[in-house]
Amino acid sequence: xxxxxxxxxxxxxxxxxxxxxxxxxxVVLAIAGWHGAANESLTTEQIPYLASGAVxxxxxxxxxxxxxxxxxxxxxYFKLDELHTWLREHDGGSPxxxxxxxxx
Amino acid sequence: xxxxxxxxxxxxxxDSLDPRSLERSEQMLLGPWAIEHxxxxxxxxxxxxxxxxxxxxGTSVSRSEGAAFGWLNLxxxxxxxxxxxxxxWLARGRRIVSLARRQVLRSPQLAPAVAxxxxxxxxxxxxxxxxxxxxxxxxxxxxxVASPNMSLYHxxxxxxxxxxxxxxxxxxxxxxxxxxxxxxxxx
Numbered sequence: 650x651x652x653x654x655x656x657x658x659x660x661x662x663x664x665x666x667x668x669x670x671x672x673x674x675x676v677v678l679a680i681a682g683w684h685g686a687a688n689e690s691l692t693t694e695q696i697p698y699l700a701s702g703a704v705x706x707x708x709x710x711x712x713x714x715x716x717x718x719x720x721x722x723x724x725x726y727f728k729l730d731e732l733h734t735w736l737r738e739h740d741g742g743s744p745x746x747x748x749x750x751x752x753x
Numbered sequence: 754x755x756x757x758x759x760x761x762x763x764x765x766x767x768d769s770l771d772p773r774s775l776e777r778s779e780q781m782l783l784g785p786w787a788i789e790h791x792x793x794x795x796x797x798x799x800x801x802x803x804x805x806x807x808x809x810x811g812t813s814v815s816r817s818e819g820a821a822f823g824w825l826n827l828x829x830x831x832x833x834x835x836x837x838x839x840x841x842w843l844a845r846g847r848r849i850v851s852l853a854r855r856q857v858l859r860s861p862q863l864a865p866a867v868a869x870x871x872x873x874x875x876x877x878x879x880x881x882x883x884x885x886x887x888x889x890x891x892x893x894x895x896x897x898v899a900s901p902n903m904s905l906y907h908x909x910x911x912x913x914x915x916x917x918x919x920x921x922x923x924x925x926x927x928x929x930x931x932x933x934x935x936x937x938x939x940x
Contacts, residue, residue: 696821700809704828708805708835712798715839722846723784729853736860739915 664720672713679706785849790842797838804831862910896921897940899932911938 659666682702686695783791804827811824857863898919899906906927907914913935922930924940934940 692818693815693821696815696818696825697809697812700805700812700825700828704805704808704825704832707832708801711832711835711839715794715843718843719846722843722850726784726846726850726853729850729857733853733857733860736857736862739862 662720664716664723668713668716668720670713671709671716675706675709675711675713677706678702678709682706785846785853786842790845794838794842797841798835801831801833801835801838804828804834807831864910897924897927898922899927899930904932905935906932906940907935908938908940911935911940913937 679702682698682705685698685702689695689698808824808826808828808831811827812821815821815824896909897906898909898911898914898921900918900920903919905913906922906924907919909919909921
């Protein structure tokens with residue numbers, strides 16, 4: 650699989666790719682925040698880690714989850730839109746029945 | 754996949770150079786959301802991130818615990834703003850998608866399948882018809898159809914049976930002919 654394949658793959662799923670990356674950043678921030686706070690002895694020095702790690706991590710996780718769910722929702726909406734269009738175009742279209750074999 | 758679908762929809766929708774049509778095609782890129790919803794969620798996220806950054810900066814320069822906790826609260830408010838904004842965006846999208854789903858399921862062509870899912874009794878086609886349907890007589894809803902070459906039998910409303918040379922028969926007749934139920938319409 651060459652690079653153009655991956656570029657196309659990412660372009661087609663950019664929301665989920667960005668969402669997953671954002672969630673990953675959130676987890677890394679939370680771990681970094683915890684690690685930083687654990688290595689400080691003074692509360693005033695621990696709070697900035699909490700403010701950057703925990704708060705930033707939560708925000709990144711939230712944005713990632715929103716992007717992921719939005720992509721799913723938009724996908725479902727377009728599928729429904731396609732189905733709705735198809736149903737409108739084939740309004741009243743029931744299966745065709747061939748003339749019956751009256752000899753039997 | 755989403756981007757490809759949205760792009761195709763945008764092209765399909767803009768069937769003329771009428772400004773309103775073009776504007777609508779642009780809006781279709783957002784799916785169940787309108788452009789003002791996008792502005793709303795982006796604004797909420799920007800405000801939330803700014804509050805979080807300000808909170809972090811404040812805690813970094815504070816020299817007392819009280820002041821640091823005060824700034825930390827600002828960061829918590831930022832998280833709440835982001836959460837509320839994104840929650841509102843998702844709730845809005847979910848509502849529109851569920852309305853769209855209801856609209857599609859209300860279609861008369863899907864009525865037998867919907868009724869079946871709702872536990873309504875669907876006629877099983879007890880009488881042996883064996884393809885001797887009168888010419889030009891439309892197949893009524895709820896009947897089981899298949900063509901002689903098919904290995905599956907379908908509801909007459911099934912998409913896989915549309916525009917095909919199908920004939921009505923009873924379930925037992927289809928099964929005697931070696932056919933199994935379609936996995937799409939689940940007759």
